[in-house]
Amino acid sequence: MKLYNLFPPLVGPFERxxxxxxxxxxxxxxxxxxxxxxxxxxSGSLYSIADYFALNAALLAPxxxxxxxxxxxxxxxxxxxxxxxxxxxxxxxxxxxxxxxxREHPEWFLRHNNxxxxxxxxxxxxNKVVWRDLAQFDHRRALQQADDPDGLxxxxxxxxxxxxxxxxxxxxxxxxxxxxxxxxxxLIARIRARHPDAVFVAETLGCDPxxxxxxxxxxxxxxxxSAKWWDFNGDWLLDQYELTRQIAPSIGFPxxxxxxxxxxxxxxxxxxxxQRYLFTALFASGVMMPIGFEFGFRRRLDVVExxxxxxxxxxxxxxxxxxxxxxxxxSVPVLAGEGRIERLDxxxxxxxxxxxxxxxxxxxxxxxxxxxxxxxxxxxxDDLRHLIQSPGPIRDLSPDWPMAELPAPFEFWLGPxxxxxxxxxxx
Numbered sequence: 001m002k003l004y005n006l007f008p009p010l011v012g013p014f015e016r017x018x019x020x021x022x023x024x025x026x027x028x029x030x031x032x033x034x035x036x037x038x039x040x041x042x043s044g045s046l047y048s049i050a051d052y053f054a055l056n057a058a059l060l061a062p063x064x065x066x067x068x069x070x071x072x073x074x075x076x077x078x079x080x081x082x083x084x085x086x087x088x089x090x091x092x093x094x095x096x097x098x099x100x101x102x103r104e105h106p107e108w109f110l111r112h113n114n115x116x117x118x119x120x121x122x123x124x125x126x127n128k129v130v131w132r133d134l135a136q137f138d139h140r141r142a143l144q145q146a147d148d149p150d151g152l153x154x155x156x157x158x159x160x161x162x163x164x165x166x167x168x169x170x171x172x173x174x175x176x177x178x179x180x181x182x183x184x185x186x187l188i189a190r191i192r193a194r195h196p197d198a199v200f201v202a203e204t205l206g207c208d209p210x211x212x213x214x215x216x217x218x219x220x221x222x223x224x225x226s227a228k229w230w231d232f233n234g235d236w237l238l239d240q241y242e243l244t245r246q247i248a249p250s251i252g253f254p255x256x257x258x259x260x261x262x263x264x265x266x267x268x269x270x271x272x273x274x275q276r277y278l279f280t281a282l283f284a285s286g287v288m289m290p291i292g293f294e295f296g297f298r299r300r301l302d303v304v305e306x307x308x309x310x311x312x313x314x315x316x317x318x319x320x321x322x323x324x325x326x327x328x329x330x331s332v333p334v335l336a337g338e339g340r341i342e343r344l345d346x347x348x349x350x351x352x353x354x355x356x357x358x359x360x361x362x363x364x365x366x367x368x369x370x371x372x373x374x375x376x377x378x379x380x381x382d383d384l385r386h387l388i389q390s391p392g393p394i395r396d397l398s399p400d401w402p403m404a405e406l407p408a409p410f411e412f413w414l415g416p417x418x419x420x421x422x423x424x425x426x427x
Contacts, residue, residue: 001170001201001222002326003087003288003420004029007257007301008037009046009292012308013061014075020076022289027319028326029118032079032244033087033288035303037072041096043133047089047174049098052159058307063409069166076167081261087170087199088163092156093178094119094134094187102135108152110138113341119178139179146186153183157190164195169293176202177215184218192219204267209243217246224288227280228259232352232371241284245338251286252279255293257303263296263315270296270316272373275417277318280419282323282335282367283355294318324399332397333364334358334427344387350377351414355388363427364388366420373417384415397421401419 004024011017024032036046037053055068064071076086095101102109102116110117120130122421142152160171176184178316184200191198204212223244230237234408244250254276255262266272274297281287282413290301296315299306330336337359344353354367366388370377381387384406396402398421403412 001199001251001286002029002329003031003033003251003286004084005035005253005257005288005290006035006057006290007306008034008056008300009303010308010310014021014071015061015064016308017075018078021079021082021084022204023271023294023319025084025315028330029168029324031087032084033170034088034089036091036422040096041133041224042305043096043132045315047091048096048131048133048399049091049100052095052179053162056356072166076127079167080329085170085199086168087201088161088168089174090163090171091174092137092159092176093139094131094136097133099135106150107141107372108137108155109144110136114234118370120321122182124289135271139183143183143186144356154187156187160187160191162264164191165197169197170199170201172201172203173220174203176220177207177211179205181214181218184215184220188219209240212244213247216244222246222249222251222286225252225284226255227283228256237344238343241341245284245340249338251288252281253283253288254280255290256288257290257301260300261298262293262370263297264300266373268296268298268315269417270318271316271415271417273316274321275369275373275419277322277371278325278419279367281329282365283339283341283354285336287329289322294322321399328399328421332365332423332427334363334423335421339367339409346379348377350375351379353387361426362390362424364390364424365427366422368414368420368422370414370416370418375416376418377414379412379414379420380409380410383421384408384410388422388424390426392425394424395425397423397426 006020034086037056037059038049038050041048060068077085105232118130118132118135119134119136135209145151146153188200199221201222202215203213204223237420297312299310334356339357339359342355346353352369352371356365368379399417
């Protein structure tokens with residue numbers, strides 16, 4: 001899956017989404033992922049949903065002849081005409097603390113000292129952060145009453161089916177590891193019994209490998225990986241990938257709505273953006289990119305504060321480069337699968353060499369990446385065939401300056417952050 005994250009508050013009403021859908025399709029994305037679009041609680045956070053079956057008024061055109069649901073369905077139809085499937089955040093770990101659900105179904109919520117419990121996290125420094133605008137669902141009770149047609153699990157099923165009626169086929173399950181795997185198993189099974197092509201992706205970032213394994217095995221089609229945070233040194237990402245790749249395909253991303261903008265983070269270095277997109281796109285089977293990355297946007301997306309007024313004048317345009325990388329991914333099965341990845345020794349510590357194997361059968365790809373987005377580096381090797389482990393011809397599919405013939409010995413000066421993408425003839 002190649003997902004383009006369209007952040008709803010930045011774009012505004014659904015009727016304005018068409019040019020963004022067309023741009024995503026032109027870059028070779030096949031999915032549009034959108035953050036929550038439902039009516040919000042008083043905090044105004046996208047992830048504090050007050051009414052799951054009503055829509056955020058900021059996304060509706062008040063003068064439209066179409067009703068709220070029909071406006072979403074019209075957008076979904078436009079996406080389909082562009083060859084794009086729609087995925088939405090499924091937020092069922094909690095709801096807004098001022099949601100009518102607390103009054104209508106108080107038994108659906110966890111309680112602490114006779115008060116509704118709020119979700120929290122403990123940061124690396126030990127600081128406990130409590131989200132007081134959220135009320136935590138009691139998922140274990142939902143499992144105990146799984147056969148109740150008026151219970152919480154049945155409510156979640158109705159919600160997903162409602163979103164399918166609006167035009168969504170995929171669901172990014174927010175903080176999926178915080179819910180019992182058994183609940184996901186039942187929810188996914190009930191949906192797929194009537195909608196076999198529904199796709200479920202688990203958000204498992206921050207999990208240890210065993211948590212990731214337990215969540216993924218609940219029936220998810222994919223999980224997200226942590227490639228965004230790898231500095232190209234150390235083994236943790238490769239070790240993590242090896243532990244999970246046979247459980248479920250994974251999706252990488254160069255930045256997300258939860259992270260700073262890379263163009264700001266890397267001091268307006270376009271080469272850093274190109275390097276990171278290529279790496280996260282070709283590392284695993286899936287990739288996700290937030291709206292504005294292609295234009296070098298600098299303002300961080302905010303689930304409360306962002307509005308269409310935050311749309312920036314493009315600082316650059318990487319659309320053609322992103323389209324090239326997506327096309328490379330589509331054309332080489334090794335780069336679109338979850339094959340074994342090895343890091344190869346190279347005398348220059350500023351150069352990363354990864355060899356990726358086909359999931360089944362022969363076929364390898366070689367990624368040679370200049371780790372340094374500020375300075376060029378000389379890549380030299382006596383015999384590329386030794387690195388790629390292929391006796392046959394090698395194809396150079398690099399987006400920058402591909403070579404028709406690859407001499408031996410092989411020498412290439414990699415520009416800042418530049419990569420070579422080399423694949424065996426049987427890949």
